[in-house]
Amino acid sequence: MRYANLIDSVGHTPLVGLPRLSPSPDVRLWAKLEDRNPTGSIKDRAALAMIERAEAEGLLRPGCTILEPTSGNTGISLAMVAKLRGYRIVCVMPENTSEERRQLLRMWGAEIVSSPAAGGSNEAVRVAKRIAEEHPDWVMLYQYGNTANAEAHFRGTGPEILEDLPEVTHFVGGLGTTGTLMGVGRFFREAKPEVRIVAAEPRYGELVYGLRNLDEGFVPELYDPQYIDARFSVGPRDAVRRVRELLESEGIFAGISTGAILHAALAQAAKAVKAGESADIAFVIADGGWKYLSTGAYEGTVDEAEERLEGQLWA
């Protein structure tokens, strides 16, 4: 496949069958390899769509500064596009994110503002909103509320899956900004409403939730439960176990959040087998494992890995 430049190559990722993880010939799992995007994650889609929308609306002009709360992938994607399009970028990032993500952000030219570990991404959002008030000329694309994020999946990820797998029965994706699930969910509600949309949400340790006040929680503005049929909370132990299984049986080296997504996908597969139904379950490989090697998730026993992930934002 030939493209005029790197940005044009975002999307159109392969969908690969997983014959060894699929429980039966009638219940099949399919992995959408989003790690094949230019910076190695599904976030290239949302980042490009948000920047292009802001350019079209006249918000972003060469020389502008982009501000974004991100614990990694979105920031990396935005930094790549920003570099090629001539914008400065400042990322607000929780301090308990992996070193690889920080180095990558710096390499692509992003400036990093650290937010306190306690409170995780919620805190990064809060800090970014405060900085935005101090710098009214900066452009916060705000992935949690920017409809261009979901739109990228409505126009890209969803149609690509249906084209490659017309018999698809389930879509399983990770729930963070909710952009992927909102976009793909809305696409299938229109194009093939019988497709079940399943969300896998990472469940962190106490440090991340510790101080959250139940009256001031965070639900991304993009989130609309009508596009989701089931929602699973997956802890680090299951995520690690599955991400190792994915490499062991299918040779795919994915990031830890993909382990959580696979866990939910396998639960759907088991349900279909039990009900005697056939199923074609497409799920997202959100990124590769490279950025998470230093977390210790890929070495030693599952117990050890689980312990090391305590307090880290692993997804």
Next chain:
Amino acid sequence: MAIEVRVPTILRTYTSGEKNVSAAGESVSALIEDLEVNHAGIKDRLVEGGQPRRFVNIYVNDEDIRFSGGLETPLSDGDVVVILPAVAGGSR
């Protein structure tokens, strides 16, 4: 019938600091009534107008009850109920 309930830090003032408590009930709403008997005040933090509070997520065996029957989601012996505050996603 015993159901294990995992309580987030913010609600442990109602459970004398306990992280895991045991309760009984045929459904999530019955379970919350049972929790209220031993941990007065906790129900009000979980439920508002007959629905789970907006920023509270309740999971039965890792599945969010909002998509599996809400407070009427049935429970059986050995189920694990996790209560968590809603938070923003991870590597986004």
